Amino acid sequence: MKALLVDDERLARTELRRLLSPFKDINIVGEAVNAEDALAKITQLNPDLIFLDIQMPGKNGFEMLEELDSVPTVVFTTAYDEYALKAFEYNAMDYLLKPIEPKRLEDTVKRLLEKHKKEQINAD
Amino acid sequence: MTDFTRNINLTTRTSELNSNSQIKTGENISRISRNSAYWISQTAGWTVYAAANLAALYSFEIFTWQKASLFIFICMMGIALTHYLRIIIKRNNWTQLPLKKIIPVVLISSLVIGIILSAIFFAINLTGYFYNTAEFKPMTPAIWIFNLSSVILLWQLIYFSVYFFRNYKKVEIEALIWEAAVKDFELKTLKSQLNPHFMFNALNSIRALIEEDPASAKTAVTKLSNILRYSLRIEKSETVSLADEMQTVKDYLDLEKIRFEERLNYSTQIDERAAKIEIPPMMVQTLVENGIKHGISKMTGGGKITICSFIDDSKLHIQISNTGYFNEEDLKHATGFGIQNTKHRLNLLYGETGIFQIKNSSQNEVLAEIIIPSGGKINESFISR
Numbered sequence: 001m002k003a004l005l006v007d008d009e010r011l012a013r014t015e016l017r018r019l020l021s022p023f024k025d026i027n028i029v030g031e032a033v034n035a036e037d038a039l040a041k042i043t044q045l046n047p048d049l050i051f052l053d054i055q056m057p058g059k060n061g062f063e064m065l066e067e068l069d070s071v072p073t074v075v076f077t078t079a080y081d082e083y084a085l086k087a088f089e090y091n092a093m094d095y096l097l098k099p100i101e102p103k104r105l106e107d108t109v110k111r112l113l114e115k116h117k118k119e120q121i122n123a124d
Numbered sequence: 125m126t127d128f129t130r131n132i133n134l135t136t137r138t139s140e141l142n143s144n145s146q147i148k149t150g151e152n153i154s155r156i157s158r159n160s161a162y163w164i165s166q167t168a169g170w171t172v173y174a175a176a177n178l179a180a181l182y183s184f185e186i187f188t189w190q191k192a193s194l195f196i197f198i199c200m201m202g203i204a205l206t207h208y209l210r211i212i213i214k215r216n217n218w219t220q221l222p223l224k225k226i227i228p229v230v231l232i233s234s235l236v237i238g239i240i241l242s243a244i245f246f247a248i249n250l251t252g253y254f255y256n257t258a259e260f261k262p263m264t265p266a267i268w269i270f271n272l273s274s275v276i277l278l279w280q281l282i283y284f285s286v287y288f289f290r291n292y293k294k295v296e297i298e299a300l301i302w303e304a305a306v307k308d309f310e311l312k313t314l315k316s317q318l319n320p321h322f323m324f325n326a327l328n329s330i331r332a333l334i335e336e337d338p339a340s341a342k343t344a345v346t347k348l349s350n351i352l353r354y355s356l357r358i359e360k361s362e363t364v365s366l367a368d369e370m371q372t373v374k375d376y377l378d379l380e381k382i383r384f385e386e387r388l389n390y391s392t393q394i395d396e397r398a399a400k401i402e403i404p405p406m407m408v409q410t411l412v413e414n415g416i417k418h419g420i421s422k423m424t425g426g427g428k429i430t431i432c433s434f435i436d437d438s439k440l441h442i443q444i445s446n447t448g449y450f451n452e453e454d455l456k457h458a459t460g461f462g463i464q465n466t467k468h469r470l471n472l473l474y475g476e477t478g479i480f481q482i483k484n485s486s487q488n489e490v491l492a493e494i495i496i497p498s499g500g501k502i503n504e505s506f507i508s509r
Contacts, residue, residue, distance in 0.1 A: 009325075009383050015332035034424055057387075057424045079324035098328040 001116050004045060005031045006038040006061070007053040007077065012098065016051055016077065019100055023109045035059035039067060047072050049112060051096075054078045054087075065090050073115065075108060158290075162210075165282070166203060173275060174199040190254045194245070201244055202272075205237050206279050219287050230280045238273025245272075305472060318355045319413060323348075326379045333382065344382055347375040358405035366433060366442070367399040369408050373431065376409060380416055387426025388416070395434040401498050403440070404469055411444045411492050414462040419448025419490055427488075435498050442494040450482055450490040470496065 003026050007013045013031050020026050029045045032038035034056050042050070050072050054061040061078075065071055076087045079098045087095045093115070094108045177195045181187055213219065218229060245268060249255050326348055333341040354372045358364060370392060377390045412429060420427040427447020434441055463482060470478030478496050485491035 008387075009329065010385060011329040011332040011336070011383065014336065015328060018332070018335065036424075055421070057422050057426075079321045079328065098324055099331050100328075 001025060001049050001112065002027055002029045002045065002047045003049040003051065004029060004038065004041055004047040004072075005051050006035075006056075006064075007031075007051075008033055008056045009053075012053065012077075016100070019102060019105055020109075023106075025113055026109060035061070035064035035067075038064055042068065042072065048116060049073045049075065049093075051075050051077050054080065054083050062086065062090060073112065075112070165286075166207065169279065169282075170199045170203050173202070188254075194248060194254045197248075198241060198245055198272075201241060202275070205240065206276065209233060209237065209276075209280075210283065213283070219284065219291075226284070230277065230284070234273045234277040234280060235269075237276045238269050238271075241272040241276075242268040318352070322376075322380075322413070325383055329379075329383045340382070344379060347379055350375045351379075355406075361405065363402035364405045365399065366394065366401050366403050366408070366440070369403060369405060370394055370399070370431070373409050373412050376412065377429070384416075384420070384426060387423075388420055389426075389428045391428070391430050393430070393432040397435050398433040398440055398442075398498075401435070401440045403442075403496070404473060407466065407469065407494065408442060408444070410462055410466060411494075415444055415446035415448070415490065415492070418450075419446040423447055438498050440494075440496050440498045443491060444493075445485060445489055445491045447488055448490045449488060450484050466494070470494065 003020070005013050005016055005028060007016070010033075017028060017031075020028060026049070029047055030041050032041045035058055038050070038052075041047075052061045052064070052074055054076060055078065056064075059067075061076065065074065071091065073093045074090065075094045075096060076083070076092050077096045077098060077100065081097060084095045093112060096104065096108065174196055177199075178192055181191055181195065185191070212233075218226065221229065242265060246265065326344070330341055330344045330348070333344060351372055354368075374392065377388070381388050381390070408431065412431065415429050420429060429444065429446040432443045432445075463480075467480050470480050474496050478494075480492070480494055482490065482492040
């Protein structure tokens with residue numbers, strides 16, 4: 001699965017990259033530092049999956065999603081738990097709280113891959 | 125309802141009351157209603173008295189229009205004199221006198237007004253047009269003075285009882301408002317002690333830093349524990365020195381700098397004398413947090429925050445300026461307590477002498493300023509109670 005990491009904090013991206021490194025099926029194709037950057041990279045790289053921070057300078061994560069015509073699978077990553085309900089209105093696959101627990105991420109990845117596999121079978 | 129929710133309800137009501145304009149309007153309304161209540165009682169009381177006298181005149185004496193109009197005139201004089209008495213009572217603060225002094229003052233003033241009214245009565249009778257003075261017995265003047273003085277005495281009894289009853293309630297309500305306001309303040313301070321999101325974000329960046337730069341990660345953990353310790357310590361203390369508060373603010377900014385990296389820059393400039401002044405804990409911290417949350421973190425290119433403090437004209441000035449734009453409309457809809465809380469705390473602690481203002485100092489810079497007396501708090505006793 002092609003994944004794009006969207007977070008304005010470099011260290012948060014580094015940490016997420018490190019946490020995702022054991023999962024060989026997740027292929028990180030790029031990183032974006034804000035909504036504008038992410039919109040450009042989504043068009044350019046066409047990822048299957050985005051890990052998306054909510055609080056960012058300029059547009060926030062939700063506002064960014066509203067500008068997309070076709071939305072990839074979204075996993076929110078944030079320190080705020082109060083956006084969880086809103087996140088699912090945006091068809092979020094999952095909602096991870098920072099600092100992300102490795103075991104919790106493992107479950108998320110497992111479900112992501114299952115969903116991806118099903119979608120591929122349906123597409124064939 | 126649990127105690128806790130009751131507290132919250134009480135505090136919401138108090139914070140509504142605490143807005144200055146509302147208190148002033150409230151006072152105006154009660155002053156107007158008090159005045160009209162006074163005039164209604166004044167007119168009604170004397171009308172009843174006049175009616176009773178006319179009824180007595182009709183039943184026991186020979187009723188003449190001259191006598192009746194004299195009675196009505198005396199009652200009107202009564203209204204005028206007691207109204208003047210009320211002005212004297214207010215001007216000389218008789219209501220504040222101890223009971224031992226109030227009693228003779230009330231007795232003597234009643235007698236004096238009784239004598240004046242009687243004198244008017246007899247002076248008018250010298251014309252011979254109303255009463256036949258020959259009918260008067262030697263005791264008549266004394267009876268008139270006694271009667272009229274008793275009426276004034278009754279008037280004063282009612283006046284003072286109404287005053288004391290009303291005042292007693294007012295003092296009680298004021299005490300309740302203060303108590304609730306203090307609780308409100310304490311509740312909010314507790315809430316403002318640590319922003320959990322800041323903690324989680326800081327911990328998240330520290331975890332990344334452990335691999336990348338272990339030495340910086342260690343420093344960050346130390347700074348985070350300093351902040352935690354400070355937040356526990358201030359639960360017990362009413363004030364901290366500006367220097368203490370600034371240490372925490374710097375630790376906080378250093379941790380945020382780990383997150384925002386080159387997007388956050390800060391500088392501090394604290395006058396040596398200002399650093400020693402005691403201030404309410406978390407006051408600067410809350411505003412710095414606000415500046416980052418609403419200002420710098422919203423700017424794609426980041427920004428700068430400057431904290432500057434000095435003493436001018438025996439007042440402590442704390443100025444916090446940050447990159448960003450302050451929108452007053454947003455403030456009205458905001459549920460956040462940063463600015464409201466600061467204003468409320470200053471008002472509780474320093475009354476009129478505590479000032480908070482926030483404005484756009486240039487197109488992309490917001491300036492927040494606190495001005496407090498450098499001598500300390502005014503309402504100290506309330507908080508320590």
